[in-house]
Amino acid sequence: MKGLLKEKNFSFAVDCIIFGYDGQDLKLLVIKRSFEPFKGKWSLVGGFLEDDESAEEAAVRVLKGLTGLDGLYMEQLHCFSEPKRGGAERIISVAFFALIDIQKYNQQINEDYHPAWFSINQLPELIFDHSTIVELAKEKLRYKAALHPLLFELLPDKFTMPQLQSLYEAVYNMEFDKGNFNRKLLSTKLLEKLEDKDMLNSKKGAFYYTVNLKKYSAGFKTFLNFVSSQYINK
Amino acid sequence: MKGLLKEKNFSFAVDCIIFGYDGQDLKLLVIKRSFEPFKGKWSLVGGFLEDDESAEEAAVRVLKGLTGLDGLYMEQLHCFSEPKRGGAERIISVAFFALIDIQKYNQQINEDYHPAWFSINQLPELIFDHSTIVELAKEKLRYKAALHPLLFELLPDKFTMPQLQSLYEAVYNMEFDKGNFNRKLLSTKLLEKLEDKDMLNSKKGAFYYTVNLKKYSAGFKTFLNFVSSQYINK
DNA sequence: TCAAAAGTGTTTATCATACACCCATGA
DNA sequence: TCATGGGTGTATGATAAACACTTTTGA
Numbered sequence: 001m002k003g004l005l006k007e008k009n010f011s012f013a014v015d016c017i018i019f020g021y022d023g024q025d026l027k028l029l030v031i032k033r034s035f036e037p038f039k040g041k042w043s044l045v046g047g048f049l050e051d052d053e054s055a056e057e058a059a060v061r062v063l064k065g066l067t068g069l070d071g072l073y074m075e076q077l078h079c080f081s082e083p084k085r086g087g088a089e090r091i092i093s094v095a096f097f098a099l100i101d102i103q104k105y106n107q108q109i110n111e112d113y114h115p116a117w118f119s120i121n122q123l124p125e126l127i128f129d130h131s132t133i134v135e136l137a138k139e140k141l142r143y144k145a146a147l148h149p150l151l152f153e154l155l156p157d158k159f160t161m162p163q164l165q166s167l168y169e170a171v172y173n174m175e176f177d178k179g180n181f182n183r184k185l186l187s188t189k190l191l192e193k194l195e196d197k198d199m200l201n202s203k204k205g206a207f208y209y210t211v212n213l214k215k216y217s218a219g220f221k222t223f224l225n226f227v228s229s230q231y232i233n234k
Numbered sequence: 235m236k237g238l239l240k241e242k243n244f245s246f247a248v249d250c251i252i253f254g255y256d257g258q259d260l261k262l263l264v265i266k267r268s269f270e271p272f273k274g275k276w277s278l279v280g281g282f283l284e285d286d287e288s289a290e291e292a293a294v295r296v297l298k299g300l301t302g303l304d305g306l307y308m309e310q311l312h313c314f315s316e317p318k319r320g321g322a323e324r325i326i327s328v329a330f331f332a333l334i335d336i337q338k339y340n341q342q343i344n345e346d347y348h349p350a351w352f353s354i355n356q357l358p359e360l361i362f363d364h365s366t367i368v369e370l371a372k373e374k375l376r377y378k379a380a381l382h383p384l385l386f387e388l389l390p391d392k393f394t395m396p397q398l399q400s401l402y403e404a405v406y407n408m409e410f411d412k413g414n415f416n417r418k419l420l421s422t423k424l425l426e427k428l429e430d431k432d433m434l435n436s437k438k439g440a441f442y443y444t445v446n447l448k449k450y451s452a453g454f455k456t457f458l459n460f461v462s463s464q465y466i467n468k
Numbered sequence: 469t470c471a472a473a474a475g476t477g478t479t480t481a482t483c484a485t486a487c488a489c490c491c492a493t494g495a
Numbered sequence: 496t497c498a499t500g501g502g503t504g505t506a507t508g509a510t511a512a513a514c515a516c517t518t519t520t521g522a
């Protein structure tokens with residue numbers, strides 16, 4: 001097929017869906033466009049591909065430009081290539097979703113973009129097909145986090161079990177039994193209990209844990225079926 | 235970011251990973267290139283994107299051109315955009331994987347492409363990064379089929395339990411207990427038992443079944459954990 | 469009547485769930 | 496000392512896995 005048809009050329013961009021967690025809600029980081037068209041509207045961060053970089057490299061560059069952070073958890077989501085995605089010219093885009101610790105982010109924020117966090121349940125209108133993209137990203141996050149230890153990326157290095165449980169409850173919009181939650185998470189052997197406690201959020205205090213992802217493959221199995229499949233749609 | 239940097243233009247193609255099952259092995263359909271460069275080498279079917287179509291539409295077009303078939307199960311796999319994927323010029327490609335009933339295919343085959351089926355365990359060398367793409371597709375197929383009723387797409391409309399079991403065994407390269415396999419599959423409520431039997435492959439004969447995917451969402455849960463997670467890597 | 473493969477039944481161990489209970493602390 | 500939330504223990508039911516058993520047919 002290639003070689004038989006004439007090649008066309010296309011504009012090619014990346015868009016980043018950036019998830020964070022503030023202790024209450026799962027949040028999305030969006031920026032306010034400072035240029036036309038749609039100046040002043042909310043949008044995902046994105047950028048055009050350069051000649052010498054892959055989409056992955058472009059996404060890393062875009063993420064660093066906004067957050068100042070390297071080495072974020074990042075994953076290719078989907079390529080959106082409908083001729084009329086919105087906007088005057090046709091742009092093909094590969095979407096990536098990223099998970100960041102909202103505290104680390106706030107230290108290095110690049111205000112030039114006019115970024116803002118929105119709760120995932122109260123998103124503003126986004127330009128082009130960005131709302132669709134975000135919906136897909138939410139589904140994928142739920143799906144993948146049910147099977148893999150992913151959500152730790154949204155927490156600080158040290159976190160407590162109640163924090164972790166709140167995070168899962170925010171992501172899946174459901175409640176878990178704390179006893180069963182603890183057992184399940186500890187049975188993965190991915191967590192290491194520290195000696196100090198967080199005394200700020202309760203009287204008794206809750207022990208801190210860190211995650212040891214080196215044990216990932218061994219502990220993987222126990223993540224299967226973590227969340228009942230009715231909460232997974234993709 | 236968009237609007238600030240100058241846009242570049244890129245060649246954009248789709249590649250199709252086509253899986254089939256011949257009753258013995260999981261197979262991949264590849265074509266022999268009839269043009270330079272790499273004339274005579276094995277390759278995935280692909281094609282350049284047209285101005286007025288999405289990548290999905292292009293993949294459907296390419297699949298129909300080769301197999302003569304519409305309405306195949308098809309899913310976007312990944313976008314490959316490394317600047318040096320192989321070949322002289324840079325081409326960004328979105329890969330799709332498709333599942334087809336090998337019998338239906340053989341009726342409408344387009345010999346112009348010099349297509350051939352290879353067992354997934356004995357693949358020839360493929361051009362560019364196509365071997366990498368196929369590896370990723372295999373992983374994704376295993377992953378997804380462990381959670382979703384997908385593999386039916388590889389069988390005729392009527393199939394027997396032993397056939398279905400052989401298919402799963404080929405895909406996961408392991409053996410299942412027939413009693414447990416039957417129970418598990420029947421518990422999904424996705425299968426409808428027919429009145430006639432296949433008397434060709436055994437003395438006793440095996441009842442035919444059809445799959446009723448309308449019951450998909452209801453029966454989904456039971457597909458979780460179908461295959462032990464150690465066989466899933468993505 | 470026997471071999472081969474289809475299909476069913478049964479036992480056991482493991483795991484998920486629900487929920488009762490105990491513990492440590494600040495007010 | 497009591498209310499609060501952290502953390503542990505336990506009983507129950509559901510499910511997965513192993514494997515023995517029965518059924519049907521062609522040779």
